[in-house]
Amino acid sequence: MITIFGDSHVSILGFALEDHPNHDIKMLGAHGANWLDFDIQVVDEGLQVTAENVPSVPKLDVTLKPEGPHYFSSILHTPPYFRDAIWKTHCPWNIAANHRNLVPLSNSTLELWIDRAIARRMELLEMMVVTGFDISVVEPPKAVFRTPKLFKVDKDIIRAVDTFARSHICKRLEDIGVMVIHAPEETYENGFTTPEYSAARETDPHHGSKLFSQAVLNKIVEDSMEEVAWDQLAAVPL
């Protein structure tokens, strides 16, 4: 069984489930804010993750068992960084030449912010690695094409912050041995998710379209098949 768990991007991936009727895929989506801080309990044969950070939505309560490949969506959700009001007055240092009225920030400044924001999720992933889970991370869409207009943040800044944040988090994941299923290349151009791969609803700030879900779920299923193939190969006596 393939388990995909995490934030609202998981629910969007559910639109593509019908493409894979022969695969056993379990989707455990919850509000993104519930993945910012949560409790982890070691229970029989697995880990129970609970949180109730958003009063108006169902609480997070999932039990993960180390059977089959797991895919986690949430930690690469970068809009909280690139949509922050700070970018009205500041910019990443590497684009400062084109934004002389803004105060440049160092990479370390952004890294401190991001590391604090992802700390709890990194703990969960490390626990999963240590306890023998086959765990990977799924990358949500790059900033959707309408983001600059929707949030009145400069396009260069969104691209620079989004690129930096994803790259930094991927390095952290690599450090603990967690692979990433990246957003398919055909879904974005110049750092932004193209209109056909962005959610159709005009006010949707960051989700992908059904087309995006299909492209990503195909990658996940392919990845899980590779895992199975390697497992079978390892079982063959030499």
Place this chain on the structure above:
Amino acid sequence: MANHPYKKQGNKAFWNRSVSDTHVTELSELFTPFPDLATAKFATAGSCFAQHIGRNLRMRDLNYMDLEKPPAFLDADEADQLGYNVYSCRYGNIYTISQLLQLFEEAHGQRQPEFAIWERDGRFFDAMRPGLQKDGFESEEEIRVLRKAHLAQVKEMFATLDYFVFTMGLTEAWIDTRDNTTYPTAPGVIAGDYNPEHYKLKNFRYHEIKRDLDLFFGALRSVNPKAQLLLTISPVPLAATATQDHVLTATTYSKSVLRSVAGDMVADNDNVHYFPSYELIVGQPTRHMFYQPDLRGVATAGVQEVMRHFFGEASASVQSTVTAIEKKANPTAGYEHCEESVLGKLAS
């Protein structure tokens, strides 16, 4: 009783009246606070101890200048790690007057250090403020871009401040023989590599420091005619000396020279003032009780005592603010960023 020249002197002029018979916490008349303390724009810089003055001005909601505020997404500890909220700009510690003069000149496009990016383990450091990010920067270009923005704020600070509070800390410094740049730390201590052909020790003499301070103050007044200078001397002894002297005598030399320069600057200029934080910590009345066990670090009580003199005799409006804030805040919260203290660790 015959007339004599001390007859009109007040109590503060007599040791037995103002020191011998007075508890250290009741010493008074050592400093006359500025009448415009509540409204004037203060900027701070200098050796490690200077951080206390800035922190206390900030804490009291006075008109403390901070031209490089941390981005709102950082919490207080993170901002501190990145050298925010330490001084009015993120220049780190400025230990010598030569370094201060250089900063002013660099901010005004009059000089440019040529070899001021140092490396350690593949990371790069701004040699003029090597403690800014403890792990350095990813590239030389990142340092150049951030330094340019920093210098613009420094220039703005000098142009708009009312009082520049500067704590003089050291006479010893390391000089680049290639372009005569004075660094805040020795190469190889935080980053860089010590090459005797490129770097040499300079123990600044009285006349050199006085000349540099005259040049700085003249330059400051030329861009900001209303600027006033408040000098203090750090009571923190040298962590180490690079001379052949004992560190104790090297400390005495250093502090004595700096104290002399400060005294003469005040004597020579109406707009230069002296605040005796040095005497309040080092002087006989304390019997050195304000030092931590290593006899170098200044204890919390000492900092509070210094601040009592800085703010304590201020106007009623400031005093009420001070009292209210002292009730709710720890005046020594945070810690001192001090590159020089790294030298002490070299011996352990």
